[in-house]
Amino acid sequence: MKKTLVAAGFAILAGGVVYSLxxxxxxxxxxxxxxxxxxxxxxxxxAYCASCHGASLEGEPxxxxxxxxxxxxxxxxxxxxxxxxxxxxxxxxITKEGTEAIVGGDxxxxxxxxxDMLDDExxxxxxxxxxxxxxxxxxxxHNEINANAAASGE
Numbered sequence: 001m002k003k004t005l006v007a008a009g010f011a012i013l014a015g016g017v018v019y020s021l022x023x024x025x026x027x028x029x030x031x032x033x034x035x036x037x038x039x040x041x042x043x044x045x046x047a048y049c050a051s052c053h054g055a056s057l058e059g060e061p062x063x064x065x066x067x068x069x070x071x072x073x074x075x076x077x078x079x080x081x082x083x084x085x086x087x088x089x090x091x092x093x094i095t096k097e098g099t100e101a102i103v104g105g106d107x108x109x110x111x112x113x114x115x116d117m118l119d120d121e122x123x124x125x126x127x128x129x130x131x132x133x134x135x136x137x138x139x140x141x142h143n144e145i146n147a148n149a150a151a152s153g154e
Contacts, residue, residue, distance in 0.1 A: 028146035029088040029124055032131040032139070041129030044122055048114060053077050057133060071110050077130045084134055084142045087149035088127065095123050 031037040046055070052074035053059055059076030066072055075081045083091065094102050098113035114123065131139065 026146075027143050027150055029092060030128040030131050031124065032128040034128065037125045037128050038132045039129075040122070041125035041127070041132075044118065044126045045129050048117065049077075049126065052110070057081075057130065070108055074110070077133075079134050079138045083130060084138050085145070087146050087154060089149065089154065091127050092120075092123060095127065096120070 026033070045053075054074075054076065057076055057078040059078075059081055060073035063073040063075045063081070075083070077083045086094075090102070094111065095118075096113055096115040099109035099111040100107055101113060103109070118126070131142065134142070
């Protein structure tokens with residue numbers, strides 16, 4: 001998995017979207033304080049993500065339990081889920097390439113990559129929208145996760 005994450009990091013570098021600080025000075029990639037980016041992300045989320053992850057970011061029921069085919073349901077992106085446990089670079093890579101491509105091995109997921117449908121700025125806007133909905137305490141923790149990831153070279 002580490003090799004895959006490193007490869008994803010290089011892919012992001014090649015795409016020109018890696019920053020140590022967002023435009024607001026927060027660690028990470030997401031312009032979650034930029035009202036225009038968040039509004040654009042909300043519209044894109046509604047069009048591309050809400051059908052699986054829920055209109056209110058609530059995810060699918062029993063999202064921690066695999067279905068009969070071995071797939072996990074779509075997780076919530078609100079503060080009850082685990083999205084905020086991951087640094088921006090990983091969230092970006094999963095959204096762009098798909099979970100199977102990032103995790104590798106024989107991991108199976110219904111989460112396909114959106115890199116063919118959304119450009120990098122649109123993916124960042126969707127993720128910014130998601131982050132903008134989290135409570136301040138969760139945003140602070142997520143910013144710390146981003147800072148630690150940047151410090152460790154992830």
